[in-house]
Amino acid sequence: MPTQLDTLRGPLDAIGQGHVLAHWAQLTATQQARLVDDLQALDLAWVAELAEQVRAPKPPQAAGAAPKPPPTVAITPALVAAGEALLRAGQVAAFVVAGGQGTRLGHPGPKGTFPATPVTGKPLFQVFAEQIAAVGQRYGVTVPWYVMTSPQNDAETRVFFRAHGYFGLPQADVVFFPQGTLPTFGPDGRLLLAGPDRLATNPDGHGGSLTALVRSGALADMRARGVTQIAYFQVDNPLAQPLDPGFLGAHAAAAASSGEMTSKAVRKVAPDERVGVFAQIDGRTQVVEYSDLSPAQAAARRPDGRLVLDAGNVAVHALSVAFVEHLTAGGRADLPLHRAHKRQPVYDPSVGAVAEAAVVKFEQFVFDALPRCAASAVIEVARADEFAPIKNAEGADSPATSRQLQSERAAAWLAAAGVAVPRDAGGALLCTLEIAAATALDAAALAGQPLPDHIPPGATLAL
Numbered sequence: 001m002p003t004q005l006d007t008l009r010g011p012l013d014a015i016g017q018g019h020v021l022a023h024w025a026q027l028t029a030t031q032q033a034r035l036v037d038d039l040q041a042l043d044l045a046w047v048a049e050l051a052e053q054v055r056a057p058k059p060p061q062a063a064g065a066a067p068k069p070p071p072t073v074a075i076t077p078a079l080v081a082a083g084e085a086l087l088r089a090g091q092v093a094a095f096v097v098a099g100g101q102g103t104r105l106g107h108p109g110p111k112g113t114f115p116a117t118p119v120t121g122k123p124l125f126q127v128f129a130e131q132i133a134a135v136g137q138r139y140g141v142t143v144p145w146y147v148m149t150s151p152q153n154d155a156e157t158r159v160f161f162r163a164h165g166y167f168g169l170p171q172a173d174v175v176f177f178p179q180g181t182l183p184t185f186g187p188d189g190r191l192l193l194a195g196p197d198r199l200a201t202n203p204d205g206h207g208g209s210l211t212a213l214v215r216s217g218a219l220a221d222m223r224a225r226g227v228t229q230i231a232y233f234q235v236d237n238p239l240a241q242p243l244d245p246g247f248l249g250a251h252a253a254a255a256a257s258s259g260e261m262t263s264k265a266v267r268k269v270a271p272d273e274r275v276g277v278f279a280q281i282d283g284r285t286q287v288v289e290y291s292d293l294s295p296a297q298a299a300a301r302r303p304d305g306r307l308v309l310d311a312g313n314v315a316v317h318a319l320s321v322a323f324v325e326h327l328t329a330g331g332r333a334d335l336p337l338h339r340a341h342k343r344q345p346v347y348d349p350s351v352g353a354v355a356e357a358a359v360v361k362f363e364q365f366v367f368d369a370l371p372r373c374a375a376s377a378v379i380e381v382a383r384a385d386e387f388a389p390i391k392n393a394e395g396a397d398s399p400a401t402s403r404q405l406q407s408e409r410a411a412a413w414l415a416a417a418g419v420a421v422p423r424d425a426g427g428a429l430l431c432t433l434e435i436a437a438a439t440a441l442d443a444a445a446l447a448g449q450p451l452p453d454h455i456p457p458g459a460t461l462a463l
């Protein structure tokens with residue numbers, strides 16, 4: 001009778017990956033079973049294709065037509081009303097991607113547990129939980145929240161929510177599921193090991209979230225709840241407003257939108273800003289990464305001085321459930337794979353130890369779904385209102401810059417409500433402010449609230 005080893009060895013040898021079994025005889029029975037689990041989970045035909053891609057030279061960038069500004073939609077009262085109707089009908093779900101590795105931030109835990117707000121240090125997950133609860137309250141519904149984790153941080157994320165009582169949300173309306181992984185390769189296209197009994201894998205990128213929605217049953221759960229639209233956002237921008245009714249209405253009802261996938265953008269001001277931009281190429285909306293724009297394209301300006309390509313991607317998208325079903329009809333999201341060359345610890349069975357080595361990882365990006373839409377529009381929103389990313393431990397896009405931007409947004413909202421906010425002669429804010437979503441979801445919602453006339457210099461205030 002063929003052993004488990006025999007049934008695996010042949011197919012692995014056939015695709016040139018038999019080396020992952022070379023140390024089989026040195027493994028304990030438990031380790032062998034563990035390695036078999038990893039190997040059986042592989043789609044070998046796909047592994048062969050990926051290995052081929054690792055070995056292929058990086059394809060030259062397709063010389064498409066020059067990128068033009070994407071179609072944009074200006075928000076009208078009718079579009080706001082359309083979005084409000086969707087929310088009131090319970091047709092909108094919030095979807096945060098909170099997997100990934102958070103390498104640059106270096107926080108010891110899921111990124112969503114990072115203390116982000118300037119006064120009370122609320123974790124990112126709490127910021128969004130409060131926003132989701134406040135939107136639900138405003139429209140008289142419960143907005144279901146889907147939280148994509150990674151296999152590495154899934155358990156810790158669930159424990160965190162449980163320990164905090166789901167931040168007041170009904171437990172049944174917070175749905176967790178881990179994203180998928182892809183095998184990590186050596187530069188020669190060979191599968192790598194993370195340990196004697198484990199294949200090396202990496203999270204499959206935020207684009208993997210579409211596959212994970214289907215495989216986890218979350219998409220079916222949305223259908224069962226009557227959800228038709230998904231408000232997608234990333235966990236590392238505490239100012240993100242994915243459930244904004246104008247945005248949702250534009251997505252579902254604007255003439256420039258096919259209702260499949262719509263994006264928010266903030267205006268890029270400097271040509272060298274490291275943010276992807278929305279562009280229209282060959283009639284399709286897409287994101288061009290900053291590294292893929294030529295210096296001339298990045299710096300091109302309109303007659304009024306605005307950059308031509310200035311619609312910066314803040315990773316807030318609305319997607320219809322039907323569109324995600326269409327994209328994943330083959331069982332996984334039909335999106336391109338991006339290859340990244342990195343260094344990381346891998347297990348070398350010939351010496352029986354882990355050592356750093358060159359690796360090749362694949363990832364999918366969610367914005368690669370944009371060109372698949374018949375018509376995908378971009379909604380420009382105020383940067384100061386909606387963008388304060390936490391990516392790096394220090395410097396640009398760090399906790400410090402994010403706290404400052406959050407405080408500035410609160411100051412602007414309070415000033416608009418008639419509160420005197422202290423600033424120095426240069427305009428720098430002289431206090432630290434925080435406004436919870438329960439207090440106000442937007443500047444207008446501060447009207448009628450009990451507010452101080454002024455804030456003293458040096459004050460720290462959480463409303």
Ligand code: UTP
Binds near residue numbers: 097101104179205236
């Ligand atoms: P980033 O691209 O900033 O990646 O993710 P990251 O893993 O958080 O951080 P670095 O690059 O290792 O420093 C943007 C958003 O997409 C999610 C992250 O949780 C974050 O909300 N993401 C990213 C995933 O959910 N899965 C992934 O595989 C990658």
